[in-house]
Amino acid sequence: MAASDEQLVAILVDRARSEGLQLTGEGRLLRQLTKRVLESAREEITQALPPAFADQLFTAREQGATEQQLQQIAADGLAQMYFRANNSRAHGLGVEFTDVERLDIEL
Incomplete structure (x- = not known):
């Protein structure tokens, strides 16, 4: 995290605590x-x-997979690499695509 980001977080946390806000919990x-x-x-x-x-995406497409099936494969990949950081965090997090306007795939 950049120093400016850390400062922003510190300011936000300090302000929340000074106003009596709870930081964690539902x-x-x-x-x-x-x-x-x-x-x-x-x-x-x-x-x-x-x-x-x-x-998996190309094989599924060649085998006639539906758009929904292709999106699920892409969502699984995104979950693993982006949200779970190649399985180093957020274990068990499920990801699904909703309201997708555009999905670009480049080689």
Whole structure:
């Protein structure tokens, strides 16, 4: 995290504590911030997928997979590489595509 980001977080936490806000727990500041960050990030995510997921996508397409099936393969790859950081965090997190306007796949 950049120094300016750390300062911003420190200011936010200090302000929340001084105003008596709870940081953790259901409906608390941390949960609200996480939700807002994820909602803003969902507008555009660029992530390279491992060759195994690309292979699955192309094989499934050649075998006549539906758009929904292809999106699920891409969502699984995105979950592993972006949200779970190649399985180093967020274990058990499920990802699905909703309201997809555009999905670009480049080689």
